[in-house]
Amino acid sequence: MEFNKTWQDMLEQLKTWARVNSPWAIHFNSGSCNGCDIEILATLTPRYDMERFGLKLQGSPRHADVLICTGPVTRQARDRLIRIYEQMPDPKFVIAVGSCALSGGAFQGCYNILGGIDQVLPVDVYVPGCPPRPEAIIDGVVKLLEQLKAGYQPAARRSGVLRPVPVPVTDAG
Template sequence: MDSVWTKTLNQVKTWARINSPWAIHFNSGSCNGCDIEILATLTPRYDVERFGIKLQGSPRHADVLICTGPVTRQAKNRLLRIYEQMPDPKFVIAVGSCGLSGGAFQGCYNITGNINEVIPVDVYVPGCPPRPEAIIYGVAQLLAKLQAPAPAVKEG
């Protein structure tokens, strides 16, 4: 009986996570080009909220971290702190060329690296800056990844 209850509860959690992901946005040192495009995805023209995404102000309420820019020395600890404050399971979307590889800022004295070198990234959205359609596609890819059934774990 307990396993049926647990299975049902996990199905409800997965359904809620897929249909209502809450996101937080963090700029780890970008030029704000990607930030403007992320804000454009929230406007009625592109309406990313049709997927249930809601932008949050607190990492304690967010499921998805949308991160832009290369990670600067000043932002590295803040990025780690925000990531650690998010409840499990948590997901990261890296937006823009700078977040993926350092972009135009690669090799600068104040850049510690790309986002994947600091925290694990689930979905990458390339572009400089990526169009809102590409960001929405990245969100859809993350939601599709969440819908996929988890691989069975062998006991024993």
């Protein structure tokens, strides 16, 4: 037992412990082809069974700690993506799944694509692949949890950006 700790430190430790053991996730498809979505679902089903890490996929952003994003960001899904992110309680973490979520992938250059998720939201974990295998998605989640144990702060807080970066909509790129 360490006696020189303040009660705030203890509380922080308790919160981290709780957070690492039961991260609740929400999934949003902002323009994906479905491939990553079905692989995320496959990680929840018996063969891969992501729930053994305490991760639970559920419906409301207000209950979520982790936002799992798939697909490039399309112009019309962008506002929704930001709104969902803002509805999530702090601290919140973003996992970008799939090549499209990383950079726009195969859709790069299409007129309705803004690019990867990090054009709109601060991203904590990038999982590449088209689509990533379920093992890769699990690896991404586990890496995030390990980082959390080591006292990782969300990407948004580290960069001092608590609100998403506004994206100019009349860009020519």
